[in-house]
């Protein structure tokens with residue numbers, strides 16, 4: 001029972017963290033129940049991608065060029081990159097770079113985490 005409660009609280013914290021992090025979705029703030037959020041249509045996948053963690057890595061490693069809200073800057077807009085590139089292709093770009101994007105902007109597990117997360121942006 002107690003464990004279940006903790007899990008709930010932890011889950012809520014993650015959802016709140018994901019929303020509160022970067023003013024990117026200021027319009028939706030029900031905050032009482034993650035299920036009603038419009039932010040994550042892929043909820044049914046049981047959290048295969050850790051959105052909060054991916055956003056953190058993105059903000060540290062990628063946002064300087066692609067914008068904290070993915071809308072672009074020095075680099076292209078990534079808000080719909082998933083409709084154009086698969087997670088494998090994105091992982092390849094993160095590892096090897098592309099054009100004026102430097103290689104190795106993320107490493108280890110972060111590469112796949114970012115690639116899976118971005119591939120959902122459609």
Ligand code: HEC
Nearest residue numbers: 061062065074075076090093094098099100101105106114
């Ligand atoms: C130094 C600036 C810079 C950083 C930092 C950077 N990028 Fe890029 N990125 C670019 C540029 C510029 C391009 C366009 C390259 C081209 O097509 O010639 C690009 C292209 C991309 C593309 C392909 C987009 C498309 O539409 O083809 C993806 C995906 C991408 N970046 C993801 C990332 C991720 C994830 C990170 C962080 C790990 C990151 N980038 C960090 C500059 C950057």
